[in-house]
Amino acid sequence: MKLKSLVVFLAVALAACQPNESKTTTAAAGPLTINGAGATFPNPIYSKWFDEYQKTHPNVRINYQSIGSGGGIKQLSAQTVFFGASDGPMTDAQLAAAPGPILHFPTVLGGVVPVYNVEAVTAPLRFNGAVLAGIYLGTITKWNDPAIAQLNPGVKLPATDIAVVHRSDGSGTTYIFCDFLSKVSPDFKQKVGVSTSVNWPVGVGAKGNEGVSGLVRQTPGAIGYVELVYALQNKIPYGSVQNKAGQFVTASLESVTAAAAGVTMPDDFRVSITNPDGADAYPIASFTWMLLYQHPSDHARSAAMVDFLKWALNDGQTFAPSLGYAPLPQPVVAKEMQALAKIQ
Amino acid sequence: MRRSSDDRKFRLGTGAFAAIVLLIVIGIGFELTRQSMLSIAKFGLKFWTTSTWDPVSGDFGALPFIWGTLYSAILALLIATPIALGIAIFISELSPRMLRTPLAYLTDLLAAIPSIVYGLWGVFVMVPFVRKLEMATPDALKQLPFFKGPPLGVGMLAAALILAVMVIPFSSSVAREILKNVPSTQREAAYALGATRWEAIKVAIGFGKSGIIGAVMLGFGRALGETIAVTMVIGNSPQVTASLFKPQYTMAAVIANEFTEAADELYLHALIEIGLLLFIITVAVNMISRLLIWSMKRRVVAPIVVPVIEEATA
Numbered sequence: 338m339k340l341k342s343l344v345v346f347l348a349v350a351l352a353a354c355q356p357n358e359s360k361t362t363t364a365a366a367g368p369l370t371i372n373g374a375g376a377t378f379p380n381p382i383y384s385k386w387f388d389e390y391q392k393t394h395p396n397v398r399i400n401y402q403s404i405g406s407g408g409g410i411k412q413l414s415a416q417t418v419f420f421g422a423s424d425g426p427m428t429d430a431q432l433a434a435a436p437g438p439i440l441h442f443p444t445v446l447g448g449v450v451p452v453y454n455v456e457a458v459t460a461p462l463r464f465n466g467a468v469l470a471g472i473y474l475g476t477i478t479k480w481n482d483p484a485i486a487q488l489n490p491g492v493k494l495p496a497t498d499i500a501v502v503h504r505s506d507g508s509g510t511t512y513i514f515c516d517f518l519s520k521v522s523p524d525f526k527q528k529v530g531v532s533t534s535v536n537w538p539v540g541v542g543a544k545g546n547e548g549v550s551g552l553v554r555q556t557p558g559a560i561g562y563v564e565l566v567y568a569l570q571n572k573i574p575y576g577s578v579q580n581k582a583g584q585f586v587t588a589s590l591e592s593v594t595a596a597a598a599g600v601t602m603p604d605d606f607r608v609s610i611t612n613p614d615g616a617d618a619y620p621i622a623s624f625t626w627m628l629l630y631q632h633p634s635d636h637a638r639s640a641a642m643v644d645f646l647k648w649a650l651n652d653g654q655t656f657a658p659s660l661g662y663a664p665l666p667q668p669v670v671a672k673e674m675q676a677l678a679k680i681q
Numbered sequence: 682m683r684r685s686s687d688d689r690k691f692r693l694g695t696g697a698f699a700a701i702v703l704l705i706v707i708g709i710g711f712e713l714t715r716q717s718m719l720s721i722a723k724f725g726l727k728f729w730t731t732s733t734w735d736p737v738s739g740d741f742g743a744l745p746f747i748w749g750t751l752y753s754a755i756l757a758l759l760i761a762t763p764i765a766l767g768i769a770i771f772i773s774e775l776s777p778r779m780l781r782t783p784l785a786y787l788t789d790l791l792a793a794i795p796s797i798v799y800g801l802w803g804v805f806v807m808v809p810f811v812r813k814l815e816m817a818t819p820d821a822l823k824q825l826p827f828f829k830g831p832p833l834g835v836g837m838l839a840a841a842l843i844l845a846v847m848v849i850p851f852s853s854s855v856a857r858e859i860l861k862n863v864p865s866t867q868r869e870a871a872y873a874l875g876a877t878r879w880e881a882i883k884v885a886i887g888f889g890k891s892g893i894i895g896a897v898m899l900g901f902g903r904a905l906g907e908t909i910a911v912t913m914v915i916g917n918s919p920q921v922t923a924s925l926f927k928p929q930y931t932m933a934a935v936i937a938n939e940f941t942e943a944a945d946e947l948y949l950h951a952l953i954e955i956g957l958l959l960f961i962i963t964v965a966v967n968m969i970s971r972l973l974i975w976s977m978k979r980r981v982v983a984p985i986v987v988p989v990i991e992e993a994t995a
Contacts, residue, residue: 377941405941431944498831505917505934507736507942530737533942541835541928542917544938548804555809556833 368395371638374402375409375422378509378564379625382445382660383422386653390645397641406509406533413439413628419638421628424509425533426607438631440680441606442646442673443624445654446663448565448593449514450575450621454553455480456495461587463488465579466521466612466620472499472560473518474525475539480558488579495558502552502561505542507533513623514562517611565593566661580620581612592619593663602672622663631680643677650674709960717954719947728954734919734935736943741951743958745919749929750959753837753911754904756925757844762897765849769856769896774882785857792850800913803843808834808914811842815926830926833916838925840915844907848900855899859892860885891977898970905963908933932959 380403387399404412406423413421414435426441451464468484471477477484481494504511512533519526529535543552546567553561565588568575577587586592599615600608612620627646633639650673654664665673714721720728724741731742772784812834822828830836863885871881886893908931916928917938932955943949 407942407944410944500831500833505912506938507940509942530735532737533944534736534939536733536735536737537918540918541833542930542938543835544912544917548913551804552835555805556812 368398369637369641371397371399371420371642372402372418373399373409373420373422373627374404374412374418375628376406376424376509376625377403378424378447378566379422379445379662381566382657382662385656385660386645386649389653389656390648394641394644397645399642399645405507407507410628413630419633419635420642422626423628424623424625425512426609426626427628440629440631440676441626442629442650442676443597443606443665443669444627444649445657445665446593446597446610446622446624447509447513448588448596448619448622448663449510449517449562450565450568450588451560451562451578452550452553452568452573452575453560454555454557456497456557458492458494460489460492461574462492462576463579463585464576466518469578470518470522470525473501473503473537473539474522474528475501488585497558500556500559501537501540502549502556502559503537503540503542504545504549504562506544508545509533509623509625510546510562510564511535513611513621516609516623517621520609520612565590565663569661578620580616580618581614582616582618584616586617586619588619588621590658590661590663592617593622594666596620596622597624597663597669598666602669604676606673606676624665629680633680639680643680646677647674710957713953713957713960717950717957719950720954721950723947724951728951729958732919732921736939736945736948739945739947741948741954743932743951743955745921746930746932746935746955747958747962748921749837749915749919750905750931750933750962752923752929753840753844753915753931754901756837756841757848757904758897758901760841760845761848761852761900764845765852765896765900766856766893768849768853769860770882770886772853773857773860774885775878785854788850788853788857790850791846792854796847796907796910799843799847800910803839803910803914807842808839811836811839814838826923827925829922829924832926833928835914835916836924836926836928837915840911840929840931841925843910843914844904847907847910848904851903852896852900855896856889856893859889859896862892863888891974894974894977895970898966898973901966901970902963905966906933906959908937912937932956932962 380401383401387401391398401422406425409418409421409423410427410431412418414431416436424447427439432439451469453462455462462485465488468477468488471484478499479496480499481496486494512531515525515529515531515535519529519531528538541552543549543561546563549561550563550567550571550573553559563573567573575588577585579585595615596610596613596618599613599618600610602608606624606626608624610622610624629642650665650670654670657664720741724731728741728743729747730744732744733740733742734745735741768788772781772788776784812832815832815834815838818828867884867888868881871884876884911931912934915931915934917930917934918928919930919935920927922929936952936955940952943952
């Protein structure tokens with residue numbers, strides 16, 4: 338709901354700016370309008386960034402339509418927008434289908450957390466990959482299943498059925514969650530796999546983070562997964578998840594950033610950081626990416642966009658925590674600054 | 682001379698507008714087919730009859746969505762029709778004159794509420810109620826295929842109920858207008874033959890039968906295409922089952938849910954083919970209802986409304 342009202346507000350704000358534009362574009366140095374489209378997950382921080390950046394750079398205006406990652410990739414490939422944004426990296430097939438080489442730039446990090454509603458259980462529950470995969474595959478069906486009980490010594494778990502809730506709309510959140518489960522459970526990888534929408538063997542689908550958390554809250558015995566941003570902003574308690582090092586980590590901005598520090602970054606930045614190394618890394622985390630052509634024909638816009646990204650990767654990162662996003666670790670920023678030089 | 686040329690211009694002008702409607706419908710059908718060619722070529726008729734919907738492996742079958750759409754719409758109609766007719770009969774035949782206008786106004790107002798509002802009401806008010814209802818279902822009933830499954834609240838029953846609430850104002854408004862247009866001579870004749878009030882109303886209903894069927898079918902069309910409110914309460918799980926308690930899925934809902942994030946070509950084409958199926962089914966339902974009305978009109982000696990107009994113009 339918040340996203341929607343933000344989009345409406347943006348649209349109104351843009352409409353209000355329209356007469357200005359027609360006046361100034363006739364002048365020699367009118368504001369440069371750059372259009373982008375893509376993922377909904379980073380929309381709040383992107384809106385904030387474009388807004389803040391414009392304050393110091395009044396001659397550049399960046400518009401962003403949060404139409405979803407798939408739509409962003411599609412529009413970028415069709416060259417109807419100057420940049421795209423996605424919660425999952427483009428596939429090799431998608432890159433090959435694009436009219437020119439496309440570069441990925443991680444901007445911020447997000448995490449996905451398990452939320453649940455178990456009667457009479459107040460202590461935060463602990464999960465691991467095997468248990469979460471079992472629940473979402475339908476092989477673990479009761480809350481007092483030995484696999485769950487073993488992770489939570491001292492917690493009295495009821496014998497109630499587990500009501501599984503997942504996202505019904507295609508979403509980067511589902512992508513990250515399935516990516517983690519596929520890494521830790523070969524069974525999950527084979528039966529379900531990784532995508533923004535998957536063929537869930539069990540459970541009910543609810544629309545958006547608000548739909549999932551709403552349904553979990555009102556259904557006894559329910560479990561669901563939501564974005565960390567959403568859980569933090571709405572103060573929803575969530576469980577901890579065991580990482581590769583064997584530690585139970587509760588998601589926080591720090592533990593999500595730590596996840597990004599635990600992977601070796603490839604040169605194209607297309608990397609999954611779920612289930613990373615590192616004792617304090619939260620295992621269900623991901624980058625979100627901005628997508629740019631490496632050899633754009635429009636040099637003025639390209640220069641402006643590169644300048645914006647440099648700002649976003651450095652000064653811009655300070656806005657991330659207040660909006661619930663985990664900032665990038667310093668080595669990643671340094672590597673991206675080098676990669677930005679490739680755009681010409 | 683001038684008058685007839687004006688007439689011709691007028692006819693051409695309005696004819697052009699009517700042609701636009703036709704063009705739009707043909708255009709929709711053409712464009713939906715064109716943009717779903719990949720899926721049509723790959724799955725053929727199997728698309729109608731298989732139940733797997735797996736975006737990961739690129740295997741698509743629309744049967745659960747077709748099932749969910751028709752099942753929820755038919756259930757909604759079963760619930761809504763008696764209520765809508767009751768409202769229409771009360772307002773047009775039995776209600777005190779003072780209540781008539783406010784009641785009619787209020788039912789029409791229900792039709793103006795945005796579906797997202799119905800959806801939110803469904804999630805926060807109706808679903809918990811449905812869950813209680815499901816939990817209170819006696820075990821003996823749960824043996825029946827209609828009541829199998831855990832008490833989740835969301836599912837087919839919730840979807841049918843919310844659709845019924847949304848359909849009632851449409852059906853009852855049209856039915857009310859139909860009953861209002863039944864010439865009073867019909868009722869007077871019935872009274873003259875010694876009919877009771879109920880019998881006179883039955884005569885009026887019989888007279889307006891084809892129009893009332895039209896009112897019900899209008900509601901059916903609305904139920905088939907309803908998206909957001911249904912998505913929010915149906916549970917969005919593609920399965921073919923008669924159970925009212927189990928989560929299911931509709932065609933409009935899967936398009937709304939998955940279209941934005943569908944980046945793969947085949948996946949997109951499969952979603953658009955679902956749109957094409959919905960289009961075909963809607964057209965078919967409308968044609969069947971036309972046939973039904975037409976066959977009924979032939980049986981009734983005096984067609985409704987039409988004679989009234991003819992008398993007035995004659």
